[in-house]
Structure formats: structure tokens, C-alpha cells
Amino acid sequence: MLELQGLTKSFGDQRAVDAISLMVREGEIVALLGPSGCGKTTTLRMIAGFEAPSAGMVRLDGRDVTAQRPNQRGVGLVFQDYALFPHMTVAQNIDYGMRQQRVPQAERAERRAALMRLVRLEGLHARRPAQLSGGQQQRVALARALAVRPRLLLLDEPLSNLDARLREALRGELRDILRAAGTTALVVTHAQDEAMALADRIVVMNRGRIEQADTPEALYREPATRFVAEFIGRSLWFSGALLAGDPRRFRTVEGIELVVTGDATAPCGVSIRPEHVRLGARPSDVNRLPATVERVAFFGAERHYGLRLAGGRAIELVLSAAITDRPQPGQALMLCIDPADCRLTAEDQRG
């Protein structure tokens, strides 16, 4: 449906977006996730047509739209600041795009009513944007963008202007609305929980390039690079190298030997999700790590453990508070990690 081919944007000799290629299928919700300055917003603006690519192509439904003006692309956009027209009512805002398309009055009213039901704004049609809460403004922006039935809907940090509690509530609602509208959507965000809650597929970007594109689960389970392992969820990272002649045995720089799974070519390291670390090991276990408890902090559903490994490395574990066996500060114990949870992962190429 949407296809990017080698899309590049240079500012001076800086490559903000570096030869990105990506496919988005009909009806799919894809998140572009990355830290600020990774090029995700520039990518979005090139798809919308507000930024001309230095190289590469944007295709919509198989047609090259790279040279088309933004108002000819049929791409809807929900702005980070919502960009509601302050001098128009909610109804006028939603109608604006349909007026440009010369949708007849009766159909316009019908579509508007359906959308206002969908985004739960019934009865607010005569309000001005300034008289709405942040969450309501966000939903008006969504309804306005959907009213023109765009082929593709782009959302730029749609929830970042809302406070934390509201953001969580709206996350699910936003996904339901996008699903109900059946639009193909590309969401730009820097918040991994937002991307995971909204998207069928997450494209992780860093320094103008795509690090990995996959479902949230696959990204979490099998991160392709250290950047992805550390950006999506928590990760314990061990640098080091495979032992010569054995693709399953890894020696960390601290001198810890681990049996690992997965394959990656050097330079590589081992990524371990903290919840896969077990406190207390049986003699039969492989990957037994002696450690000392330094700190324990209670956070309701979970407990944070500050541990120091034998080689001197400090690690932080987050474990369910329901676990009854609670080691105390100062106590020495054995940690155990299943080899299947020690994933060999490519080290980042740092420039």
C-alpha cells in the first residue's frame, strides 16, 4: 500500500534519513519508533509531501507520488500539536477537508455525525478548540483527518501532548478507532509502550536508518541489534566474544562464560531480559552466576533488585513481588539463566 524505496533526506552533509526502505500493507498499523533526532519525523513529512526527499521514492498503491504536492496525495495527517483551526468550531474543523473535496452537504453531515460518534465527541460540534480538553482536541484532530477518508493516515506523536494517565487510557481507544475506521496508519513515536499498544508492526529507527522492523513480540524476543534490545524493554547487555571454535559458548568482558542461542557475527554481545534471570539455581543448571544482593526496593507489583555479579558488574533485576523467596541485602546467591534466554545479538556500529 505504502512503499518507501531508498528514501533519503540530507541537510547539508548530514543524512537525517539514510536510504530507508519500507512496506506497509493495506489496513496495517505500523509504528515508526526511535529516539528524538532519529529521522522518524522527517520520514513522515516526506511521506506527507511537506519535505522533498534528497533521493528515493514514495509509492502509494503502486503509484509514485514523490513529486506530488501534499494536497494531492490523499494522505491524512494528525499533528503533534493537533493543529486545530482555532477560529472554527469542532464541526467546521471536521468539515474542512470534506469541503475541499466538495462532498455534498447531506453526506458531509452524515459522515461528521458518524465520526463524532466514533471518537465520542457527540454534542460538542459547536465548541471551539480552546474550549476542549487535550484529549478531546486530539480526537477532533483524528476525526478531521479521517473525514476525508485518506488512503493512509499519518500520526505524529499523537499522544505526547497528554498527561501520563490520559495517554494510557487513549492508547487503547486510539487503536480501536483506527481499527474501526479500517485505515492504514503510520504512527511516529518515541515511546515504546505507545508503539507496542498501537501497532501491528514496529519499525525501530536510529540515526536515520531502520534497525529492525517486526511485530512487537518478535522485536522483544529477538532483537537484531543492541540498540533494539536496549530501546525496547529492559535488557542486560554483556559485551565479549564467542569462544574460538564454539558458536554456543560466549565469554563476557567480565570473564563470565555463558551458553547462548541465536546467531550474530562479530562484533556481538549477549542480551538477557531481566525477567528471565532466576534467583537460585540447581546444580544441574547451566549458566550459573554467583552474585550478591546490594539493594532491594518494593514497587507494588514488582521488586527491584540491585545485584553485583562475581566479576564486579552491577545489574538491576525487576521481578514479580509475588515471588515468596526474597533474598535480603548482603546475601550471596546463585543466578540462573536458561541458554535459550541468552541471545547472541549484534553490537551497534557506532560512528
Added chain:
Amino acid sequence: MRLALLADDAAVWSSRLLAVAVVLFLVVPIAICVVLSFDARDYLGGFPPTAWSLRWYRAFFDNPSYLDGLVVSLKLAVLATLIAVIAGTAAALFLARSRFPGRAALETVFLMPKFIPTVVIGFSLLGFTAAVGIRDAFTRLLIGHAVIVLPFTIRAALASLVGIRPSLVEAAVSLGASERRALLDIVVPLARTGIAAGAVMAFVLSFDEVAVSLFLSDPFTQTLPVVLIAEMRANLNLTIAAVSASFLVLTGTVLLLLDRTLGLDRVIGQGIYRT
């Protein structure tokens, strides 16, 4: 600590002093002028007047040269404002939307008439219009007044345009509007307050202008202030006080109208698009 408090006190007192000075040197003379316009005496006597009448107002309306001057001034103010608003808004749009080297310099050039003495502008324009063969005094005056008030309409329009977030125009375009359409539907309505404020400034400035008009008038086409100066030289009497009071009423009315019609809009408007 004590020193800081003292400094605060000093700041408060000096601002009060300033307010008193403004009242003393601006408001009191104007009040005296208004009172004098109702003086019945033939000569400029002591204050307050001993007898009252409307004779100077009658003198004003009986003297055709005053009325001619009033008509010229009003026509000039309306036309110069119209030209300056259109040209100023266009220039401001251009300045607000473009980023190029020399933009700041261009902005300075546009605003320059504000900083050049009006006597200089008047004389330069007299020389210029004579050189290019503009003999009609009204045309000359119109050019002069438009040039003088243009910086104010540019400033006012620019200030309100800069406050309009670029995402608003992009939103309109992403909804299918052409850039021209977005300009008319979004930018112009939101900048309306600023543009109107600039227009009022322009009107009042043009109406009050003296120096440039002195150079560009001829005996048959004179603005009201020029007529006043001429009359004052010929026979000094209190007609000038009556005209001044009328001036005040006219200017005050325009400003009041502006506040009533646009002030409310501004209260609602500013909170929204200046975030």
C-alpha cells in the same frame, strides 16, 4: 537583602513618578486645550476662561479652507491606509514565510521609514516626484503618506503572522486545500486582528501627519494639519483649539471602535493560536 528591598522600592517609586509626569505633561495640556476651545474671549487670555461659547467650532465649520483640508485629510488617510494594508500584509506574508540570507536586512529596509525623519522623507519625495513628473499634489501626498504608514502595517501584520503555527497551514493542505486556499481560510482570518490594528494605526498616523504633508501640499490641496499651521501663522486664535478637540474626539472614537470590535475577538483568539 535590605539593598534589594530598597532597589524594589526605588523601582516602584520611579514608575509612579513616571506616571505622574505623563499625566502632567501630556494629559493636562490636552485638557487645557479642550477647555480653551470653549473660551468665549477674543484673545488668548488667562486660564480658566471667564466666559463660554461654541464660536471657535462655528469658525471651524464656517471657514471653507478648514473643511477642504478635512476632506483632503480624510480621503488621504483612507486611501493611504488601504494601500499600506494591502502592500504591508503582502510584504509581511513574504517575510513570515521565507527563510533566506538577507531576510533580516530586507525587513529593516521595509521598516526604515519609521526611523528616517519625516522632513527628510518629505523633501526626498518632493524631489523624486518632480523628477519623475508627478505634478498632482494629491497623488504626491498619497505616495508620501503610504510610505510613512507602511512600516506600521507591516509590523502589525508580521507580529500576528508569526504567532500562527505553521502546522495550521500544513493541516489545511493535508486536508486537500491548495496553499492559496489555506492562506485565505486559515492565515488571513487569524491575522485579521493584527492587520486591523495596523490599519487603525496607519489611519491615525496619516491623519495627524504634518512634516511630509508640508512639503507635498500645494496651495489648492492641503491637509487639515497644514491648513491649521497656515491659519495659525496668519491669525492666531482659538479655532486651532476647537480643531484639536475635534481631532481628539475623532481619534478617540476610532480607537474605541477598534477596542470594541476587535478587543473581544482578541481575548478569545490569543489564547488559542499563541500557544
